[in-house]
Every structure is written in C-alpha cells, then in structure tokens.
Amino acid sequence: MRILVRVLPFLLFAFLLVPAAGAATDAATCLSCHESMEGSVKVEKEKYSKSVHGSFDCVMCHMTPKGDQHQGLVGSTPDKAVKDLAQEISPKGLKDPIAQAACVTCHPDQYAAYTKSIHGQNIITKKSSDGPVCTSCHGSPHYIEARPSAASKVYLYNIVISCGSCHEEKHLIEKYHFSPLVMERYQESFHGRKLLLGHTGAPSCASCHGAHDIVSVKDPASPVGSVEAKKKTCGKCHPGATDKFVAAITHQPLHPIAHWTEIGLIILTVSVFVFIIVHVLLDIFADIRDRLFRKGGGH
Numbered sequence: 001m002r003i004l005v006r007v008l009p010f011l012l013f014a015f016l017l018v019p020a021a022g023a024a025t026d027a028a029t030c031l032s033c034h035e036s037m038e039g040s041v042k043v044e045k046e047k048y049s050k051s052v053h054g055s056f057d058c059v060m061c062h063m064t065p066k067g068d069q070h071q072g073l074v075g076s077t078p079d080k081a082v083k084d085l086a087q088e089i090s091p092k093g094l095k096d097p098i099a100q101a102a103c104v105t106c107h108p109d110q111y112a113a114y115t116k117s118i119h120g121q122n123i124i125t126k127k128s129s130d131g132p133v134c135t136s137c138h139g140s141p142h143y144i145e146a147r148p149s150a151a152s153k154v155y156l157y158n159i160v161i162s163c164g165s166c167h168e169e170k171h172l173i174e175k176y177h178f179s180p181l182v183m184e185r186y187q188e189s190f191h192g193r194k195l196l197l198g199h200t201g202a203p204s205c206a207s208c209h210g211a212h213d214i215v216s217v218k219d220p221a222s223p224v225g226s227v228e229a230k231k232k233t234c235g236k237c238h239p240g241a242t243d244k245f246v247a248a249i250t251h252q253p254l255h256p257i258a259h260w261t262e263i264g265l266i267i268l269t270v271s272v273f274v275f276i277i278v279h280v281l282l283d284i285f286a287d288i289r290d291r292l293f294r295k296g297g298g299h
C-alpha cells in the first residue's frame, strides 16, 4: 500500500507526459514548414509569439488543415456557430473561412455586432465581397497587438489608414456613392490635424461611427445620423454641443465660397507674417547701419 502511494504520483505524471492519441498538432510543427516559406503563407515565428494570440496552437483557428501537405496533422472540430459563420462569410472568398470564423469562439460580442453592421451585412446578406472581415481592419491575425501599442492596426491614427484602405478606393466610392472626399476632409479637419499631431483626445473614424456596429448614416441607429444623435456623439468631447455646433463637421466638399474664403484667409495670414518678418529685418538692418554710421563719426 505504501509503495502504491509513492508510485501513484509518478504514474500520473508519466501519463500526463505521454500525448494522448490524436492530440492537436502544436504550433512548432506548423512553423517547421511555414516559418521558412515565402509570400503570404510565411508566418514569422518571432512576430507571431509577440502577438496577442502568440501562445496559441495554430489549429485553434485553423481547425481543419486540408490538402496533401497537411496529411497526418490533427486539428479540432469546429462547433456549429463557427461552421455557420464560415458559411455566411463565404462570399468574401477566403482561403480558410473556418479560421476567420474561429474568432467568434473567443470574441462573441464583436462578432455579434459585426454581423448586424452594414459591413457584415454587405457580405452576409448582399453576398458581396466588398465589405471588411475581422482581418481587413485588424491586419494579419498572426501579428495582432493590443491597442496601446502603435503596431495595432486599430491604434488611434492607424484606424484612419485601415478605414481609408477601402473608403478611398475609387471603385467603391462609385459603387456605393460614398462621398469621394471622406478621407481628405477628415485629414484636413481640426480633428484629423490634431490626431496627426499626436493629440490622443481627438476623434478617429471609430470615435464617431463606432467600430463593429457601424451602420449607414441614414439608419436611425447611426451615432452621426440625426441632429439629436450627433449632439450626443459630439457631446462626449464637446459638452453642451448645440444644433449649430454639430453641423460643423461633414465630409462633404466645402461650398465654393467657403473654399475660397479659406484659401483667402490662408493667403492673408501668410502675407501678414511675411510683412512682419520683413519689417523686423529692415528694422534690425536700419539699426545696425545707424550704429556703424555713428561709429564712423558722421552726423
């Protein structure tokens, strides 16, 4: 009996060390090939392990590795939610829709909001491939970093670039009648300039439109649709925003008069500065000349 008590822990330990038959393939096995491959199928080990998902086995997302090259590798069985989603987002034409849908297992709230958003609906209901999936905004799923890091694709200023990758696209602007100047108007606005200068309180696209739950500005649920909604959204940062104040932000082209007034003001400001600088320089010059003249003993 005493021998059994002593041996049992060792037996248990040994049992845990021996992998069960059919255990999922670990990341090292996948990386043994994919680390040294070229192009989009290459996965950089260092960068991967630094990412938020870096401690995961690849098969947590790539549950069903297919094809001859993956023979003998053991994945896992996707549940119904993952399979249904993979089917729903199939119009996007992904290489591994199961991996793209796998996010729902751990991020159900973001997925729930996304599938109802205008972006998710574009793929799921309109069966179009134009709308974004998770990785369109977050970048490669292998290298996602948490938001405080400037490497995050949804870090304040990077959001503008992520949204712009589509909202600046000519064929999408034409197809969906987006304002052609959304990005330009944002970048030249107080908000865009402040953000570029590193003002962390300035709004990026998501501060006004949301992220996973973006809807059309014509939708009553839009945070920037009605005047009332805008008062709430702008009011987060501009307490007491009035009807008139919230009309100040739009992505529409400036009215020609406003446009030329703005250019006129810029020219005026620059001229005033040039005038002041020239004036000061002339003054200094006159001063030096006078002193030299006096030194020379003249009148």
Ligand code: HEC
Pocket: 025, 029, 030, 031, 032, 033, 034, 041, 058, 059, 062, 065, 066, 067, 069, 070, 073, 074, 095, 096
């Ligand atoms: C023996 C080498 C090898 C191993 C091990 C390996 N792969 Fe691959 N994998 C390949 C090759 C070759 C391709 C095809 C590359 C191409 O199309 O250019 C590929 C393609 C892929 C693709 C692209 C989509 C597809 O199915 O074609 C994914 C995703 C993938 N592998 C995931 C994995 C995962 C996850 C593992 C570990 C469970 C793994 N691979 C292990 C060789 C390997």
Ligand code: HEC
Pocket: 027, 030, 031, 034, 040, 041, 042, 043, 048, 053, 056, 057, 058, 059, 060, 061, 062, 093, 094, 095, 096, 097, 099, 100, 101, 102, 135, 141, 142
């Ligand atoms: C957090 C989930 C997740 C993890 C973990 C993950 N992947 Fe991926 N991977 C994806 C998604 C999503 C795609 C994009 C699928 C698509 O667009 O069809 C992808 C794409 C790929 C591709 C194909 C790229 C291409 O465009 O041809 C390869 C190869 C791949 N992954 C290998 C790996 C390997 C190897 C690991 C482990 C070291 C791994 N992945 C871990 C989610 C993941």
Ligand code: HEC
Pocket: 103, 104, 107, 110, 111, 114, 119, 132, 133, 134, 135, 136, 137, 138, 154, 159, 206, 210, 211, 212
């Ligand atoms: C239209 C672009 C876009 C798409 C598509 C998108 N995200 Fe995001 N995501 C963002 C932005 C922007 C943030 C940062 C939110 C913020 O700063 O308020 C974010 C933040 C997150 C976060 C951090 C927690 C949070 O909610 O703030 C997680 C997790 C996340 N996204 C997962 C996902 C998943 C999973 C999907 C796919 C269903 C997805 N995202 C699709 C833009 C997007």
Ligand code: HEC
Pocket: 052, 053, 060, 061, 099, 100, 102, 103, 104, 105, 106, 107, 134, 135, 138, 141, 144, 145, 146, 147, 148, 152
């Ligand atoms: C097996 C669970 C799991 C899966 C599958 C998964 N994630 Fe994550 N994800 C996590 C965990 C855990 C974190 C770290 C959470 C934290 O630090 O708060 C994370 C973090 C993130 C973040 C960073 C959030 C932030 O704070 O900025 C994003 C974005 C994200 N995941 C997107 C995705 C996307 C896109 C997919 C699908 C391709 C995916 N995740 C699949 C578990 C998962």
Ligand code: HEC
Pocket: 160, 163, 164, 167, 177, 178, 179, 182, 183, 186, 191, 203, 204, 205, 206, 207, 208, 209, 217, 224, 225, 230, 249, 250, 251, 252
């Ligand atoms: C300060 C709040 C605010 C910010 C920041 C903002 N928007 Fe908007 N957005 C609005 C308002 C208000 C509307 C309503 C239509 C209008 O007045 O142009 C709108 C409308 C839109 C529309 C639909 C109408 C159209 O003209 O196409 C799109 C698309 C859009 N915004 C994308 C973006 C993108 C991309 C960014 C980031 C570069 C961004 N927005 C930043 C407030 C904002």
Ligand code: HEC
Pocket: 118, 119, 121, 122, 126, 130, 131, 132, 133, 136, 137, 159, 162, 163, 164, 165, 166, 167, 172, 176, 205, 206, 209, 210, 211, 214, 215, 216, 217, 218
């Ligand atoms: C992969 C491309 C893609 C990315 C990335 C993307 N969008 Fe979109 N967006 C679209 C498409 C396509 C539509 C039109 C969907 C439709 O009408 O069916 C759309 C629609 C919109 C609308 C509604 C326009 C309207 O009619 O009122 C807003 C607002 C918007 N996007 C904002 C954003 C913001 C903010 C981001 C970044 C966080 C972003 N989008 C990222 C493709 C994209």
Ligand code: HEC
Pocket: 190, 191, 194, 199, 201, 202, 203, 204, 207, 208, 224, 230, 233, 234, 235, 236, 237, 238, 245, 246, 247, 248, 249
């Ligand atoms: C996330 C916070 C945030 C949101 C949301 C926001 N703003 Fe701003 N806004 C700022 C910051 C920061 C500045 C720069 C203030 C400064 O430097 O004094 C600014 C500046 C402005 C200015 C320039 C004049 C001034 O008062 O400083 C106007 C006009 C303005 N915002 C209008 C709007 C409108 C309209 C909305 C809603 C559609 C809005 N803002 C939403 C943060 C925000």
